[in-house]
Amino acid sequence: MRFLLFVFKFLTTQLVSSIASFIKRGKVSQGDLDVLLLDIENILLECDVALDVAEYLIAQIKNKCLESNLLKKSDIATELRKIFREELILLLSDGEERKWGQRVGKMSIFLVGPQGSGKTTTAAKLALYLKNLGKSVLLVSLDVYRPAAREQLNLLAKDISVDCFEYKGRYIHDIENNATEKSKGYDVVLYDTAGCSSSDIDMMNEIQKLCRRVCPTDIIFVADSMMGQSAVKVSKGFLDYMNITGSILTKSDSDTRGGAILSIRYTTGKPLLFFGTGEKLQDLEKFNADSVAARILDMGDIDSLWQKAQNTLGNNAIEKGTKKLLSGVFTLEDYVEHIANIKKMGGAKKLASFLPGASSRAAEVSLEEGILSKHTAIVSSMTKKERVSPAILNASRKRRIAEGAGVSVRDVNQLLEKFSHMSSLIKNISSNPAHFLKNVQSFLGKK
Ligand SMILES: Nc1nc2c(ncn2[C@@H]2O[C@H](COP(=O)(O)OP(=O)(O)OP(=O)(O)O)[C@@H](O)[C@H]2O)c(=O)[nH]1
Structure with a gap:
């Protein structure tokens, strides 16, 4: 299993050195603290965190520092890290993600997202994860535009010995009708949709229509960790068309600055469920806000x-x-x-x-x-x-x-x-x- 090796490297190094040089000053004033918070906001922006999100987080931290009388504390460094950690956890999670996958009853899951974000790979990774939880899973490709995508899903399904609904026709509604019939008897049906951009109105309308007909229990937004600042715009685009219920961030093993993680959670207001941490089908990690906050602040992740x-x-x-x-x-x-x-x-x-x-x-x-x-x-x-x-x-x-x-x-x-x-x-x-x-x-x- 690979871990989040790179995602927070830059963010962590910058934050830790800023906080350390602030603490070294000995006695610190409110002005020093304001300068530090401004520095941290800039670091967040450099790490591709969207402006709204960075401003919100800093405002929350500032309030907490005032409420807790930070400057009067004997160990300002520890207290500041504690506040920062608590605020990061609040921003990243409301605890909902922990319950995901444990629901009783049938699940039907739509994976939606931009082209190439990793939906097909993630569909197979999730299928494997759910299969290991003891659930029977059917994979369905709703991508009629790219036959190779259907073939790709089929091959991945074979690798993990999960059933895949193979439909050779050209019309998406036929696939959906046939798949609904086929899906009886499975605990989970995972639908891989065609990649689309929110500016492609026809495609977005089509996926929206499908969502209305299938009424999935979950609509998961699959986003590439490297999308950086555009994460907010892209996720908002999808939210306009469908009720996203959670997100998965892929490619977190690549050299990304990690900003998309904070931005997507803030924008969608829905739980981050998993990280994709590599190309192999086992490379899927359950999201854990405590661990992520600890890693960002270099507090270890035991x-x-x-x-x-x-x-x-x-x-x-x-x-x-x-x-x-x-x-x-x-x-x-x-x-x-x-x-x-x-x-x-x-x-x-x-x-x-x-x-x-x-x-x-x-x-x-x-x-x-x-x-x-x-x-x-x-x-x-x-x-x-x-x-x-x-x-x-x-x-x-x-x-x-x-x-x-x-x-x-x-x-x-x-x-x-x-x-x-x-x-x-x-x-x-x-x-x-x-x-x-x-x-x-x-x-x-x-x-
Ligand atoms: N390193 C890494 N690569 C990944 C991860 N997830 C997916 N990929 C790779 O990203 C590329 C695109 O993945 P796909 O699953 O085909 O993406 P998609 O969203 O289904 O693509 P479209 O159907 O064209 O929209 C592939 O080469 C995958 O192997 C990940 O977590 N880490």
């Missing part, structure tokens, strides 16, 4: 990190690893296994992005990634005995290992130093786990 560990490594492996750690035994083989797990989960850089303060440690973590690969090579060129008892490593053994791994003896010494540091840390954790937990909680701000 829930997503935990989910990622569970999905990649499995609960049994995590439990086994934790037990071993708490027993205080830590060998070089365990160290290499941890490095392999970090790689499996996407590498040190990706994992660090889930921790608080990630944006300020990006360069450091990049360096660490190379060191970890070196360490794996060094341990691989050791004998079993050396891995279990590194104390036996004398000068000649170190030279042999360094040669085998293609590194210097200094690198071998650095690994041993790091390993020894980690071993004593783990011994400390195992002798007092409660104290360790307390430190972790305070690091994560969950005192």
Whole structure:
């Protein structure tokens, strides 16, 4: 599963450095705060957040700062981030998205949106998601203009073993009539519509008519994360013709500045349901406002990190690893296994992005990634005995290992130093786990 690696990179870096330089000033006045909020508004605009949305968010934050007497607080930085986070969450969610897909009764879902926004791919991703929830799903293409789109949906449906209604005719109403007949017996019918622009009045009228006839339970607007400032205009265009009930943002794995996320939620007033995070059919993530707000403010996203560990490594492996750690035994083989797990989960850089303060440690973590690969090579060129008892490593053994791994003896010494540091840390954790937990909680701000 890919995560929102890029979406907030720019926004986060800019916001965090602005807030940090504001805090560094020591005593701050209302004027300083106004300048900071103006800076933040500009950063939001640079990140493609629409003007209305940026102004609204800043006005809300300003009100909250006044209400809470921010300037009189002893820890202005923490309080400001808290306000910012709460306002972002309010802007992004009313909690409705959490209930999506759990509804009892038949669902019929229309996916609508501009051309190329990812509707067909998302239809298949959603079908897979709903199938995994135990629902029977039928996919239907309502795109009579592009036969390739029907073929594309059919192929995707085969990939995930979901039924697809194949209609070879040319008239959209015939497809719809036949599909309504075929759809009996399925829990969910997912309709993929033809991509259209809101300025194409004929097409919009046609989709509107179809919506009236089928009366779908959900009309989901599929938008490309990269649409930036135009997100407001495009989503308003669709809202004029149909009652959108939720949105999905695709291509959030691409190098976008993320503004569309805030803009679309604000404009439609309807829940953001999912993010498309890649081209594969598994690359669909449920939207979680808390996680997104935490990532934007560089406050870490431990829930997503935990989910990622569970999905990649499995609960049994995590439990086994934790037990071993708490027993205080830590060998070089365990160290290499941890490095392999970090790689499996996407590498040190990706994992660090889930921790608080990630944006300020990006360069450091990049360096660490190379060191970890070196360490794996060094341990691989050791004998079993050396891995279990590194104390036996004398000068000649170190030279042999360094040669085998293609590194210097200094690198071998650095690994041993790091390993020894980690071993004593783990011994400390195992002798007092409660104290360790307390430190972790305070690091994560969950005192
Ligand atoms: N990287 C990435 N690519 C995606 C994502 N979703 C869709 N795509 C790609 O975007 C391109 C267009 O996707 P489609 O699903 O064909 O888009 P569409 O909206 O159905 O297109 P039309 O029917 O022509 O309007 C394809 O190459 C997809 O693989 C995503 O979340 N991430």
